[in-house]
Amino acid sequence: MEEFSPMPCPSTVTVRRNPPRKARATPYTTAAKPPPSSNAHDVPSFPIDEILSIQIPLPEPPKPSASESLKIFLRIKPLRVFNKVTAAAAKSRPRNVWPQNPSKKQNVAKESRSKKSEEACIALNDSYSVTLTPPQALQELKRSKTEVFEGFSHVFPADCSQSDVYGKMVQPLLEDFLNGKSGMLAALGPSGSGKTHTVFGTPKDPGVVPLTLRQIFKKRDETSSPVSLRAFYLSIFEICSERGKGEKAYDLLGDGSSELSVQQSTIRGLKEVPIRNLEEAESLIGQAMLKRATATTNSNSQSSRSQCIINIRAASDGVSNETKVQSTDAMLTIVDLAGAEREKRTGNQGERLVESNFINNTSMVFGQCLRSLLEYQKNRKKGFQKHHQNSLLTRYLRDYLEGKKRMALIITVKAGEEDYLDTSYLLKQASPYMKIKFDNIEEVCNKRQLKTFPRVEKNKKMKLSAPKTSQIAETVSGEKNQITQEVNLEGKKAHQTYKSSPKLEDNNEREHIIMRNFAKVVWNVLKQYNEKLKVVAEGDICSLKERLKNEQLKSRELEAELINLKSNLAEPCLPEVEALVHQVEVDTSLANENTNVGDDDPCDLIESRSEATAEERNESSLPNKSVVPGLGNEEISWDEEKCAKQDDPCNLVDSTSEVTAEGCNESPVRNKNLVPDLANGQECDDQIDPTPSPEQVEVRLINNRLSNIQTKSAVSRRFPDSEKQERHRRLLPASSRLLAEEMNDLEIKDKQIEKPQVKLAETRDQEKSESTQGREIEIPAREAEPASTKKQRNEQKKPRRRLQPASSVLLTREINTLEIEDDVAEPKGTRGGKKTIVTQPRSQGSVTLLRLLTSNLHL
Ligand SMILES: Nc1ncnc2c1ncn2[C@@H]1O[C@H](COP(=O)(O)OP(=O)(O)OP(=O)(O)O)[C@@H](O)[C@H]1O
Known part of the structure; x- marks a missing residue:
């Protein structure tokens, strides 16, 4: 009898698994390869080409760019400036023919030297920092102490030249500008601190603007770079107050009536003069300087009473002027702000005082915009406070003050002891601005230039230039579609009107006419809708009135019933x-x-x-x-x-x-x-x-x-x-x-x-x-x-x-x-x-x- 022997246990066990599954193709991928069918010819093909032909500005992926901080430069005005006033004072001094006492001369020289050393409240530490020392009187009162301000992009000492300032501060901006990047430079500082000197300079000692123009034409003439293919335009205007009531803009290069029309951030009618050579440009600047409003104050014999804006635009040659702003255009804006004034120092009265109020207000709003930008960048959840709406200047410079375009600031200060308070206040205000950053500036810049135009204006431009854009309007449903169609109809009329008008050479005037016609179209459409709404509203009112009458009758009946019931209750059986x-x-x-x-x-x-x-x-x-x-x-x-x-x-x-x-x-x-x-x-x-x-x-x-x-x-x-x-x-x-x-x-x-x-x-x-x-x-x-x-x-x-x-x-x-x-x-x-x-x-x-x-x- 054979013994039952169990099966030997296998040394290895094979576990069978399900075969690996392949992930199903997504509908998108399957749709990409549709199976050929016989009915394919019956189905109309999707108009993919047409859709793709529509140029819709898609948001481009953010490019990795090194964030750039706001560049703030500091320029210290020399303590003793031999200006006209001092020269006149020297001239007025009676010339003594008699030999002077040498000991007396030495004493006067010593006094002046000691005065100089005592008067200086600001000292340069290095190229990026300064030390501000309060006067002795304030130190004794312990009201203020010595402070160090650092982090400046560069500090220009009192003995620096205009070329130094240009080289360090404007040169980088100009290079970017010639490469098609816009930028802005603004000069801030108290009255008489040298802003205008820095921006315009003198014929003998030219400032930033003349030096920039020189550099532009120099480069264009020297090289065969893209600069040579560009055309440059110059526009200069000023913003000042009219007896303290409102802000007004004046064209400093315009002929005749130079007042400009201002609509929010848009200044219309500004004359943009093409500049072909340096001579033309310098003469234009001289013309503008003569037109600019100035007045004599205790702080400055030629104090600027307005905010001056200089625009240099670089446009590609061969580009039609019909579209004013092209994506390849760049704008270099230089702003000479009127200096903040203290009444005690300037001694302004009457009209001058009103002007100084306007100037101080604009300076304050400018500073608020920068602070709000800084705060927004620190905590974006808080939201951006739009202080720029409070002045015309800040409205005009909105893109810069919102951090969408590159800008640089130059702060000019006076080094005298008596200027300590002004200098201290300005440095304390401006030093945090150094933390303001700009990201991917140029892309935003060009897009922003287009966006500054109202949306309706953009649509109209598209209609005028490309009638096929009506295809886009088909996607709009309901009343929007109707409105668009009506606008199209009216727009065509406007276009015909525009065509029938004589050829306009000036782009500004042309744009103005387009805008006016478009406004008419929109006005007509709105009128029609208003009438329609009135009709509908009248019908609604009638029906509501009827309902009201019915309800009133019902309520009267109910009241009568109620009275009966009350009487029955009051007088029962x-x-x-x-x-x-x-x-x-x-x-x-x-x-x-x-x-x-x-x-x-x-x-x-x-x-x-x-x-x-x-x-x-x-x-x-x-x-x-x-x-x-x-x-x-x-x-x-x-x-x-x-x-x-x-x-x-x-x-x-x-x-x-x-x-x-x-x-x-x-x-x-x-x-x-x-x-x-x-x-x-x-x-x-x-x-x-x-x-x-x-x-x-x-x-x-x-x-x-x-x-x-x-x-x-x-x-x-x-x-x-x-x-x-x-x-x-x-x-x-x-x-x-x-x-x-x-x-x-x-x-x-x-x-x-x-x-x-x-x-x-x-x-x-x-x-x-x-x-x-x-x-x-x-x-x-x-x-x-x-x-x-x-x-x-x-x-x-x-x-x-x-x-x-x-x-x-x-x-x-x-x-x-x-x-x-x-x-x-x-x-x-x-x-x-x-x-x-x-x-x-x-x-x-x-x-x-x-x-x-x-x-x-x-x-
Ligand atoms: N760095 C400098 N070197 C030599 N002179 C200077 C310098 N800065 C200013 N000045 C002179 O000081 C005077 C006042 O300067 P400027 O008019 O530029 O001041 P400002 O800041 O523009 O004043 P405001 O705001 O009142 O217009 C001018 O005569 C100017 O030539």
Whole structure:
């Protein structure tokens, strides 16, 4: 038998993996190679060529460029300058022919030397830094201390020449300019510090501008570089204030009226003079210098009162002048700012003071722009504060002040001790500017030049030069498309107008005409849209008005409904009850008058009404009619006594109400309430004794009368007689009037019955009166007014109380229950013997009254 030997375990285990998957080709790559299909000819080819032919300036990827800091140069003005003023002063000195004392001469020389050394507040450390030392007086006051300012691109000492300044500062800029890069150089500094000297110089000692022009033409003549293929244009203008009100620009090379029109950052009408040689250029500069506004101040005999801007533009030869600014053009801008002035030093007054305010303001705005640029570069999240809008100069130099073009600053300072404050302030302000950086300047520069034109202007240019650009407009949807088409139509008209006009040689004028025509076109389009909008708005207004009217009608209806509801709530069915009760009262009083039983005493009124009620009851419920008149007679005597004892009939009413309430075994609290009293009284009446004894009948009559008295007292409490009449007239509805008429009928019946009743009362059995009097003895015992009764009497004097709807509901409920109890006629209450005596069936009159009430109230 062979033994089962398990399979030997393999030394290596091969795990099979899924074959490597290749990533699916993306739809883009598959689309690049579409499979050939037979229907390919049916599908129109995508107009890729057309789309590609449209030249859209795409953002070029940023080129790695070495960031360049803002170059700030410092030039120190020599302490002693032999200028015209000093020369004139020297000339004015009387020439002494006599030999001077040599010792005196030496002393004067020593003094002047020591003065010089003392006066200098700024000392050159090296080519990049200076030390500023405050005057002795300020040092003693510890208000200021010696400071070192470093980091300048170069510091020009007092004895430097104009050539040095040009070589170090302007030469690099010029080279870039000749290579097609724009740049700007601005001179800053207090008044009389040498800005104008640095920028323009003198014929003997030319400044930066003349030296630059020399260099340009020198290079063009020497070499066959691209410089020779370029044309150069010179424009010079100044910005000054007109009596401190507004800024104005004046062309310093223009003929005749030299005022320029200024639109935001655009200055129109500036004359750009082509310069072909150095002589032409120098004469133009001399012309501009003569035109520039200058004035004599304490700081400078020829102080500049305006900001002067010199533009040298290099344009490629052969380029049409129709498009003014080409991407290959470069602009070198040199700015001679008017020096900041301190009133104390300049002593300016009047117009000069106004000018200095303008100058100081412009200098301040210039500094703000540089600071905001610096802050923006430090933290770009904060956003760039556009201070450049605050002055025309800064608006014009916007691209530079936003760091989009290269610029350099030269700060000129005076070295005297008295100039310490000005120099210190300027150096402190300017030294942070050295951290301002420029990135990839030239690319931005050229694009910015194009962008400075408004967008609409650019579109128009495209239309004029390339009509196919309407294809681009097709991509615009909706109203934009419509606007573009309308603009195109108008633009064509404008183009025709433009063509029909005589050929314009001056580019500025041509541009101006184009802009004017375009503005007209845009204006027309806007007018049309305005009209359309008006039409639409009018339609909307009409529909809204209609809606408003409807809403107003609805609101009026709702208001009317609301008023009705309010009136219904304020006057529920209760007034009907009141009117009915009042009618009963009126009827009773009438009956009283007719019977002449008593005088105006209300007690008599109550009696007569009670008698009538008793009469009715006797007629309806009691079988023996002869007994009833006798009872009525006794009642009269009882009530008379009561009235004799109490002057106020209401007291009697209240006291009897209490008696009735006790008889009905109701709480005294309920007795105080008007409506439950009435209901309770009737409730007691509802208890019918099938075989009443003569005493019981008598008591029932009393109770019955009391219930009537309660009704009357309730009404009298609420309303005085005069008010009742008025209220009755006012509130009595039609149904209640009917009811009143019925009651009147009843009253007439009462009258008819009352007369025999009185007669019968006279022949009434005297024995019954004894028993009744016996009971009457009990009643006066209760006549001692309890506190609650007094309270009620006091309440009667108060203004009448109006029953609330809730109580009226209670009343109706009580009446309903009474009616049911009438039907059932069950004996109620077993407490005390008195109650059984007092309980009696409801009389026919009260039942009729209740039925009338309930039917009237629709219960
Ligand atoms: N470096 C300098 N070397 C010789 N003279 C100088 C120098 N700097 C200035 N001056 C002379 O000082 C005077 C005042 O100079 P300048 O008019 O250039 O000052 P400014 O700064 O332009 O003053 P403002 O702002 O009031 O126009 C001029 O007569 C000028 O020739």
